[in-house]
Amino acid sequence: MVERGPTVYLSGLREKHFGELFLNAYNISESSSATQTSSSQPASSGLGLSEEGLKHIARYIEYFESRYNDIWLVFHHEGVSLSKLMYTAEEAENSSAGEKAEEASHGQILRPSKWWTWLKTTESGKEEMRRIIWQLLLGLKACHDRNITHRDIKPENMVICIEDIKSGRCLKGVPNGDHNFKTKMRIIDFGSALDEYTMKHLYGSTGPSGAEQTHDYAPPEAIMNSSWHHGPTSLTLKYDMWSVGVVMLEMILGSPNVFEISSVTRALLDQHIRGWSENFKELAYKLRSLMEMCILIPGSSLKHGGASAKQGGISLASWKCSEEFFAEQIKSRDPLKIGFPNVWALRLVRGLLQWYPEDRVTVDEALQHPYFQPPPSS
Known part of the structure; x- marks a missing residue:
């Protein structure tokens, strides 16, 4: 159910719009596939990937409104979120009674789960990570081929069914080594999505x-x-590609705090931003993190006609933004000290996390990246 209120009501209508759009596209795809099968006509490979992507979008069933103008949206149950698989929630430990209410309001602390450790430390786990990102990109291809920007890609909106091969049902928990299963990821929550009609x-x-x-x-x-969002659609779609890069880093680091600076760096930065509003402080922290990850490189903005990020001829960054430096940055923050599974994963993330949208890889380029060679099994 979608609660009342004009903003939330419009979000519900957007969910309905995209739900019906993808449902119709899927039905047409299935009908076309059945026709091609009966006539033995080969399908084009490009169209095949796009239509395959429809299988990685949440399956809409119906919509109705109550007499109180509450919106009800009905979808198939698709499993559990990637976030719930990746993290184990623990109660925050309170250092004093006075902090209890504040700690409770902040909820629980997320720790990397055993499933995440398996994802990182085993060959089958590394293949599973590759498969999940591949399916995410397939789902986004189904969106981008229709000029739809999802605008809220994150682990909470990536629902995963760990499907038992024998029964075809989603398992309730994480399977053990004896279980025969396959995973299917679907993208949910199109309440923030954009296309020409919703705009x-x-x-x-x-x-x-x-x-x-x-x-x-x-x-x-x-x-x-x-x-x-007033720019060309080709650049608007790049919003999602950045989000995929963040999701990949989150899966590699086992933490939702991908762009986090150290307490020491934060304290040093605070000396220069006293009196700033909280929003501007958070922006400063984010920009500093992007600099440390070599995403925002001081002095490089001249390439796109901007001002150089040097002050008095001194660069704001004293490090070299090489592949090796970036790899070490991620490895040092990984609780398992593993970092990227291979150089291709690193290069894909760097291609996704480009500061300028025109420099970011497209969904088609990402699907053709060496990280996915050979393509993961479905």
């Missing part, structure tokens, strides 16, 4: 805003520029 009719008079975004997975252009 004109389902975002109200003010249009899309940062309120529908999840800040930690939003690209620089969406954080720095509120009118970013």
Whole structure:
């Protein structure tokens, strides 16, 4: 059920719009596939991947409104979120009675799960990670081929069914080594998604805003520029590609705090931003993290006609932004001290986490990346 209120109501209508759009596309795809099978006509490989991607979108069933104008959206049950698989929730330990209420309001602390450790430390786990990202990209191809930007890709919106081969049902828990299973990932929650129709009719008079975004997975252009979505569709779609890069890093680090600076760096930075609002402070922390990860490289903005990020001829970054440096950065933050599974995963992440959207890889380029050679089994 979608609660009442104009903003939430429009979000529900967007869910309905995209739910019906993908349901119709899937039905047409199945009908076309049946026709091609009966006539023995080969399907084009490009179209095949796009239509395969429809199998990685949440399956919409129906929509109705109550007499109180509550929206009810009905979807198939698709499993559990990637976030729930990756993390184990623990109660926060309170150091004093006075902190109890505040700690409780912050909820639970997330720790990497045993499943995540398996994902990182075994060959089958590494293949599973590759398969999940591959399926995410297939789902996004189904979106991007229809000029749809999801705008909220994150582990909470990636639902995974660990399907028992014998019964075809989603297992309730993580299977042991004796279980014969396969995984299927589906993208959910299109309440923040964009296409030409929703931009004109389902975002109200003010249009899309940062309120529908999840800040930690939003690209620089969406954080720095509120009118970013007025650009060409080819660049708008790149929003999702940044989010995929963040998801990959989260899976590698076992932490939702991908862009986090050390307490020492934060303290040093605070000396220079006293008096700033909390929003601007958070932006400063984020930019510093992007610099440390060599995503925002001081002095490089001249390439795109911007001002150089040097002050008095001294670069704001004293490190070399090489592959080796980036790999060591990630390895040092990985609780298992493993880092990237291979150099191709590293290069794909760097291609996804480009500061300028025009420099980011497209979904088709990502699917053809060496990291996915040979393509993962479905």
